[in-house]
Amino acid sequence: KQEVTQIPAALSVPEGxxxxxxxxxxxxxxxxxxxxxxxxxxxxxSLLLIQSSxxxxxxxxxxxxxxxxxxxxxxxxxxxxxxxxxxxxCAPQSGNTxxxxxxxxxxxxxx
Amino acid sequence: GAVVSQHPSWVICKSGTSxxxxxxxxxxxxxxxxxxxxxxKQSLMLMATSNEGSKATYEQxxxxxxxxxxxxxxxxxxxxxxxxxxxxxxxxxxxxxxxLAGLAYNEQFFGPGTxxxxx
Numbered sequence: 362k363q364e365v366t367q368i369p370a371a372l373s374v375p376e377g378x379x380x381x382x383x384x385x386x387x388x389x390x391x392x393x394x395x396x397x398x399x400x401x402x403x404x405x406x407s408l409l410l411i412q413s414s415x416x417x418x419x420x421x422x423x424x425x426x427x428x429x430x431x432x433x434x435x436x437x438x439x440x441x442x443x444x445x446x447x448x449x450x451c452a453p454q455s456g457n458t459x460x461x462x463x464x465x466x467x468x469x470x471x472x
Numbered sequence: 473g474a475v476v477s478q479h480p481s482w483v484i485c486k487s488g489t490s491x492x493x494x495x496x497x498x499x500x501x502x503x504x505x506x507x508x509x510x511x512x513k514q515s516l517m518l519m520a521t522s523n524e525g526s527k528a529t530y531e532q533x534x535x536x537x538x539x540x541x542x543x544x545x546x547x548x549x550x551x552x553x554x555x556x557x558x559x560x561x562x563x564x565x566x567x568x569x570x571x572l573a574g575l576a577y578n579e580q581f582f583g584p585g586t587x588x589x590x591x
Contacts, residue, residue: 393579404478404565404584405516450515459506460567460580464515 363388363455365463373469374441382436382466384451389432391453395460396425396436398447405450409436441470474500476568478583485556486591493551493586495566501546502568506580507539510563522549556590563587 364387374380384394393412397405409418409425411434417426424437434451448467452460475498485491495505504523508516520536522528522543530536538560540552549568553560565585 395580397582402563402587405582407581410579454580457504459518459521461518462516 363453363458363461365451365453365461367449367451367463367466369466370464371467371469373471376441376443376470376472378441378470379437379439380441380468382438382449382451382468384434384436384463386432386434386451386453386461388453388455389429391429391455394425394427394434394451394453396423396434397450397452399450399465400447408449438468441468443470443472446470474498474568474570474579474581476502476566476581476583478566478586480586481584482587482589484589484591487557488555490552490554491556491588493553493564493566493588495549495551495568495583497547497568497570497581500568500570502549502570503546504569505543505549506567506569507541507549507551508565508567510565510585516565519551553588556588558590561588561590 366385368383395410396408411418411427422439427434446469448465450465452462477496479494507519510516519534520528520530522541524543524546528541543549563585566583567580569580
């Protein structure tokens, strides 16, 4: 059964810093991996999806990398802004099984 | 992109009543829908998976008689919380995935969630 761990659990940084969020998963036989953000009391917003054949994906200030063989993914956020404050979730997908989530990293960017 | 809606966005009910939550895929056919539950400061926990026209598959520990799931069409799934109690208060999120090549193929899209509060 897939298990997902995200480190750190919480992170507080001043505005402008570059930061890295880490995700590890136990079953490396994945089809793809998604990163989401969740604002308090809200649903999920998909940020990036990396196919298993890809090593990274970029969207604006976000860059996600995937090392499938070692069961790791990182989300890099450049020049962080207060509006980036949210919980970030990674979710690997194995075949037709549903997405499995970690507990997320709660990010706070202080102006 | 693919859009999933949920209704209602929030609901407050008395203990013992039943509540129905609707999940719709607006611009694609969702052959599979998933229902997740999230307690405060916890991660999303999968409750059940449903395929159109067949019975839902429930995760261990989820009572199928309490959480009734109907996936009657390729664009609609409903979750009914029967005889709700305060411990059922949670954030319920649905997700839909298309099984056909094209939009939403094999990618899960999420609804905005429904906040249920049982008094």
